[in-house]
Amino acid sequence: MNVSKQSIEAEKRRIRKEIRVVKQNYSLEQKKKLSVPILKSLEQLPEFIEAKTIMLYWSMRDEVYTHDFVCKWAKEKRVILPSVKGETLDLKLFEGIDNLIEGEHYGIPEPEGSVFMQEDEIELILIPGIAFDREKNRMGRGKAYYDRLLQSLSAFKIGICFDFQVLDHVPIDEHDIKMDEIVFQ
Numbered sequence: 002m003n004v005s006k007q008s009i010e011a012e013k014r015r016i017r018k019e020i021r022v023v024k025q026n027y028s029l030e031q032k033k034k035l036s037v038p039i040l041k042s043l044e045q046l047p048e049f050i051e052a053k054t055i056m057l058y059w060s061m062r063d064e065v066y067t068h069d070f071v072c073k074w075a076k077e078k079r080v081i082l083p084s085v086k087g088e089t090l091d092l093k094l095f096e097g098i099d100n101l102i103e104g105e106h107y108g109i110p111e112p113e114g115s116v117f118m119q120e121d122e123i124e125l126i127l128i129p130g131i132a133f134d135r136e137k138n139r140m141g142r143g144k145a146y147y148d149r150l151l152q153s154l155s156a157f158k159i160g161i162c163f164d165f166q167v168l169d170h171v172p173i174d175e176h177d178i179k180m181d182e183i184v185f186q
């Protein structure tokens with residue numbers, strides 16, 4: 002691995018640590034409250050309003066809280082969630098909380114059932130991240146799941162986060178894929 006790649010990864014590690022510390026100042030309840038206005042602005046974007054098939058995520062404790070949002074919009078739109086499959090993400094249709102099972106590796110709830118194959122029908126993807134910058138760069142948890150997934154999808158990409166996750170600059174390497182929009186508050 003060359004020197005610049007090493008320093009990018011070191012910088013990403015430093016940022017992940019820094020953000021983790023800030024997040025510890027907020028309880029789950031506080032994060033749920035902070036998530037409400039963020040999701041409100043998401044719902045107002047024309048790209049969101051118009052999309053019929055959207056990929057969301059089932060939030061982990063440190064992310065913008067999406068559980069109620071997923072259930073709400075699944076009544077109006079086709080909602081897809083990621084399912085961890087080795088080093089890649091499968092896409093699966095959300096068919097209600099009762100059909101969620103614990104995912105492999107990280108235990109994130111994900112739909113049980115067959116893989117959603119019509120990838121090109123996904124119009125919008127909501128993507129969590131550890132940090133974003135104003136150039137719409139994103140860095141995630143360091144496993145490159147979304148970077149790999151986004152290579153093959155042409156949907157409108159929206160990064161979502163709390164305001165303290167927006168930095169002046171996040172380090173990027175050649176694999177990192179820019180967002181089309183960042184929603185935060």
Ligand SMILES: Nc1nc2c(c(=O)[nH]1)N(C=O)[C@@H](CNc1ccc(C(=O)N[C@@H](CCC(=O)O)C(=O)O)cc1)CN2
Pocket residue numbers: 058059060061064083084085090107109129130141142143144145146147
């Ligand atoms: N809600 C949610 N679902 C998602 C993702 C995500 O970021 N958020 N993913 C996006 O890629 C995929 C899962 N990727 C993950 C990659 C790494 C870790 C992870 O390293 N966890 C650490 C501890 C948590 C942390 O780093 O803050 C661990 O298990 O030790 C978790 C999930 C698919 N589903």
Ligand SMILES: Nc1ncnc2c1ncn2[C@@H]1O[C@H](COP(=O)(O)OP(=O)(O)OP(=O)(O)O)[C@@H](O)[C@H]1O
Pocket residue numbers: 013139140141142143144145146147148149152174176177
């Ligand atoms: N599309 C890809 N194919 C192969 N390797 C990749 C790809 N994207 C990134 N990598 C490598 O995977 C490692 C982790 O990448 P990176 O730090 O960019 O992940 P991330 O954006 O934080 O994670 P995620 O996308 O899961 O949220 C790096 O060594 C990176 O070079």
